[in-house]
Amino acid sequence: MADSKRVLVPLAQGCEELEAVTIMDILVRGGIEVVSASLDNNREIHASRGTVLVAKTTLDAVKDEDFDLVALPGGLPGADYLMQDARILEILRRMHAQGKYVAAICAAPQVLREAGLLDGHKATSYPGVLDQHPAKxxxxxxxxxxxxxxxxxxxxxxxxxxxxxxxxxxxxxKAVRDDVEAALQRPPCH
Structure with missing residues (x-):
């Protein structure tokens, strides 16, 4: 389809499973291709609460491909592993420089800070992650x-x-968002 969109969701060991699964599920419901990628060759991800997720591919296999957005699930130690991965930082910087979206939830906004992308911007995070250590x-x-x-x-x-x-x-x-939200039987909060 002409307006097809692709999103990269890097999955690190110890990620927050509720965030990872919710991001992937809602995006797919919105007609968006989601590519989940493990940081190493072990595609079996043991999330922060013990749930086992299986990534579609590895980061090395897709790191040079084009995506419209990268979405980082939080959770610890998952967000720390993302922050320590030079490939993730490079992908974030490249995508932001290209005018594409970068997104992070919970503890993962620290990865955006580490990449230098939060300098001079507004942002939120899990309490204590950014407010105590903000970017410039x-x-x-x-x-x-x-x-x-x-x-x-x-x-x-x-x-x-x-x-x-x-x-x-x-x-x-907004129309697609509203359709997805209505199908979830969730009252809109916007």
């Missing part, structure tokens, strides 16, 4: 989802659906 001239916003200059951040597991729906809206428009 960053404004911490206590909101479920914060969007600023192609950067989308969110607070945590409880805001994962709001976050994922915001990503659908960014890539496919």
């Amino acid at each position: 001239d960053m404004q911490y916003v206590d909101a479920a989802v914060v969007e600023d200059d192609g950067i989308v951040t969110s607070k945590g597991p409880g805001t994962a659906m709001d976050f994922a729906l915001a990503l659908v809206e960014k890539l496919r428009g």
Whole structure:
């Protein structure tokens, strides 16, 4: 389809499964291709609460491909592993420089900070992740989802659906977001 969109969701060991699954599920419901990628050759991801997720591919296999958005699930130690991965930082910087969306939830906005993408921007995160260690001239916003200059951040597991729906809206428009949300039988909160 002409307006097909692709999203990369890197899955690190110890990621927050509710966030990872919610992001992937809502994006697929919005007609978006989701490519989940493990950081190494072990595609079996043991998430923070013990759930086992299986990535479609590895980061090395897709790191040079084109995506419209990269969405980082949080959770610890998953977000720390993302932050320590030079390939993730390079992908984030490249995509932001190309005017594409970068998104992170919970503890993962620290990865955006590490990549230098939050300098001078508004952002949110799980309490304590960014507000105590902000980027240069960053404004911490206590909101479920914060969007600023192609950067989308969110607070945590409880805001994962709001976050994922915001990503659908960014890539496919408000009408598609509203259709996805209505089918979920969830009262709109916007």
